[in-house]
Amino acid sequence: MSVDDLNAVLRARRAKLEQxxxxxxxxxxYRFERTHDARHAVAALGGAAGDAPGPDVRVAGxxxxxxxxxxxxxxxxxxxxxxxxxxxxxxxxxxxxxxxLDLLDLGDVIGVEGPLFRTKTGEATVRVRAFELLAKSxxxxxxxxxxxxxxxxxxxxxFADAEQRSRxxxxxxxVHPDVRELFIxxxxxxxxxxxxxxxxxxxxxxxxxxxxxxxxxTAQPFVTHHETLDMPLYLRIADELYLxxxxxxxLERVYEIGHDFRNEGIDRTHNPExxxxxxxxxxxxxxxxMSVVEALVVAAADAVRAEPSLAERVPVFEPPFPRVEWVRAxxxxxxxxxxxxxASALRDxxxxxxxxxAATLSRPKILDEMFQVLVExxxxxxxxxxxxxxxxxxxxxxxxxxxxxxxxxxxxARGKEMANAFSELNDPIDQRxxxxxxxxxxxxxxxxxxxxxxxxxxxxxxxxPPAGGVGIGIDRLFMYLTGTAxxxxxxxxxxxxxx
RNA sequence: GCGCCCUUAGCUCAAUUGGCAGAGCAAAUGACUCUUAAUCAUUAGGUUGUAGGUUCGAUUCCUACAGGGCGCACCA
Numbered sequence: 120m121s122v123d124d125l126n127a128v129l130r131a132r133r134a135k136l137e138q139x140x141x142x143x144x145x146x147x148x149y150r151f152e153r154t155h156d157a158r159h160a161v162a163a164l165g166g167a168a169g170d171a172p173g174p175d176v177r178v179a180g181x182x183x184x185x186x187x188x189x190x191x192x193x194x195x196x197x198x199x200x201x202x203x204x205x206x207x208x209x210x211x212x213x214x215x216x217x218x219x220l221d222l223l224d225l226g227d228v229i230g231v232e233g234p235l236f237r238t239k240t241g242e243a244t245v246r247v248r249a250f251e252l253l254a255k256s257x258x259x260x261x262x263x264x265x266x267x268x269x270x271x272x273x274x275x276x277x278f279a280d281a282e283q284r285s286r287x288x289x290x291x292x293x294v295h296p297d298v299r300e301l302f303i304x305x306x307x308x309x310x311x312x313x314x315x316x317x318x319x320x321x322x323x324x325x326x327x328x329x330x331x332x333x334x335x336x337t338a339q340p341f342v343t344h345h346e347t348l349d350m351p352l353y354l355r356i357a358d359e360l361y362l363x364x365x366x367x368x369x370l371e372r373v374y375e376i377g378h379d380f381r382n383e384g385i386d387r388t389h390n391p392e393x394x395x396x397x398x399x400x401x402x403x404x405x406x407x408x409m410s411v412v413e414a415l416v417v418a419a420a421d422a423v424r425a426e427p428s429l430a431e432r433v434p435v436f437e438p439p440f441p442r443v444e445w446v447r448a449x450x451x452x453x454x455x456x457x458x459x460x461x462a463s464a465l466r467d468x469x470x471x472x473x474x475x476x477a478a479t480l481s482r483p484k485i486l487d488e489m490f491q492v493l494v495e496x497x498x499x500x501x502x503x504x505x506x507x508x509x510x511x512x513x514x515x516x517x518x519x520x521x522x523x524x525x526x527x528x529x530x531x532a533r534g535k536e537m538a539n540a541f542s543e544l545n546d547p548i549d550q551r552x553x554x555x556x557x558x559x560x561x562x563x564x565x566x567x568x569x570x571x572x573x574x575x576x577x578x579x580x581x582x583x584p585p586a587g588g589v590g591i592g593i594d595r596l597f598m599y600l601t602g603t604a605x606x607x608x609x610x611x612x613x614x615x616x617x618x
Numbered sequence: 619g620c621g622c623c624c625u626u627a628g629c630u631c632a633a634u635u636g637g638c639a640g641a642g643c644a645a646a647u648g649a650c651u652c653u654u655a656a657u658c659a660u661u662a663g664g665u666u667g668u669a670g671g672u673u674c675g676a677u678u679c680c681u682a683c684a685g686g687g688c689g690c691a692c693c694a
Contacts, residue, residue, distance in 0.1 A: 127663055128628050128645050188657090189650040208651065225644075238652050259644060261629045264655040279630065282686050337694065383693045384619090487694065511694070529694090539694085616685065 135222045146255035151230035158200035161243040164235040173235030204244040226256030304426040311422030321372040326361035334569045335359030339382040354380035358397045364578045374398035391614045394593035401584040404542040405526045408587035413438035423600045432602045440501045452493035483510040498531040515541035540589040547579035
């Protein structure tokens with residue numbers, strides 16, 4: 120885009136850039152020594168009563184409002200900690216420097232120096248003695264105007280377009296302090312989870328994102344190609360099989376936080392790449408892992424609640440969470456023994472609860488759909504669903520005492536799956552049989568079925584201790600804790616078509 | 619992938635039945651030494667998402683395409 124194509128606003132800013140050059144003012148600085156951020160500057164003035172001047176401060180940030188009155192001007196500077204009012208006077212700055220203020224624009228990054236004082240309306244303000252341009256803003260940020268009504272900031276004419284806010288997250292963050300706070304809270308939550316696991320003697324590991332065989336979940340993968348090896352590689356859909364190899368190797372407690380990739384639809388709760396936490400603990404079973412998950416969710420919630428602007432939104436948990444047995448819950452909701460129904464009775468039951476074309480679905484699929492409608496959707500408070508039917512859980516160990524079930528739990532909250540966990544299968548004979556069943560499905564055209572992972576079987580044949588394993592979707596956990604409806608609002612740069 | 623809806627100035631939004639495309643903010647010029655959605659005056663800013671069609675005339679009606687939103691499907 121040439122300068123000729125730019126609109127008048129952009130041209131005006133470029134013109135100022137030239138005037139700055141003529142005056143020998145560098146529009147893009149190297150550094151600025153700060154003594155305070157906005158919040159600490161306000162605190163530094165403290166309760167200084169009346170006209171008592173406060174200390175000198177040097178603060179830097181973005182110019183977000185400007186009110187000129189001839190020979191004086193008020194402005195607000197915003198930094199990550201908040202906003203601070205600035206007061207410019209011609210008689211203090213001198214005519215030349217005061218005139219140079221004309222070359223500033225909203226959105227410029229500036230640094231100022233001067234004493235703090237309180238205006239007659241009581242607002243902590245810097246009486247600017249000197250200012251420096253640190254970065255010229257050549258493109259107007261979509262600032263709204265902020266009005267304070269009953270002590271609360273009300274934004275006028277802001278940056279509302281959901282598409283542009285996601286595409287230009289930098290602008291969204293720049294003009295919306297609450298968006299910054301949300302992503303800061305997400306980072307704090309992830310840090311808290313790391314501390315939680317570290318404190319329990321888990322070690323954080325990194326396993327391959329590019330995998331010759333994908334597995335550990337059922338999903339369409341992204342496929343790429345390595346030139347030198349001349350072979351296809353898949354972006355991982357789960358971390359599971361590599362983490363369990365490490366259990367074989369004697370790393371008894373491991374976790375990984377990273378992106379999984381699934382080549383599927385995009386909607387309110389799905390992004391093609393998303394953040395997954397998986398952790399595995401040798402010599403533990405799924406009941407041990409339930410306790411860990413309860414404590415982990417509490418720790419994550421505490422970390423988010425520590426962000427004051429979000430505190431009210433974060434649910435308070437009181438472990439232990441209720442446990443609901445899969446079969447018993449479904450039968451109770453249905454009023455009959457679902458597992459005992461024959462094929463046609465099951466179809467009729469499914470259609471009564473609103474499942475369409477049940478005739479085309481497999482038995483496990485019908486059961487799963489009925490469970491989703493009748494039970495999962497009703498689970499608002501965090502609840503463990505335990506002991507899934509074997510036919511729904513190809514990756515879990517059979518339940519002790521009832522081989523028709525598996526030792527598996529999922530954690531649900533607000534009707535959404537938060538975590539999925541098993542007593543991990545550690546029998547290589549059984550594992551091979553399950554892989555071969557998958558391979559048969561794949562040969563029959565099921566794109567999501569995986570092949571036989573011989574290397575993983577080799578690892579298991581060396582002997583894998585019993586272990587409990589958990590997967591938790593970090594994006595969804597954070598959505599739940601903050602009451603965020605759309606996954607794109609908790610991912611800094613969600614996947615979108617190019618403009 | 620399917621259905622419905624949306625796309626107008628840098629931002630937020632108007633525009634009667636198909637009849638000269640408007641406002642606020644932002645911008646430019648001027649006035650103003652405690653303002654805070656500052657105020658006041660003046661000015662500029664548009665190939666109405668793109669390409670076609672119907673019409674004397676299209677922001678408006680039709681078709682296709684692009685991007686987006688919502689729902690469905692897929693995703694245990």
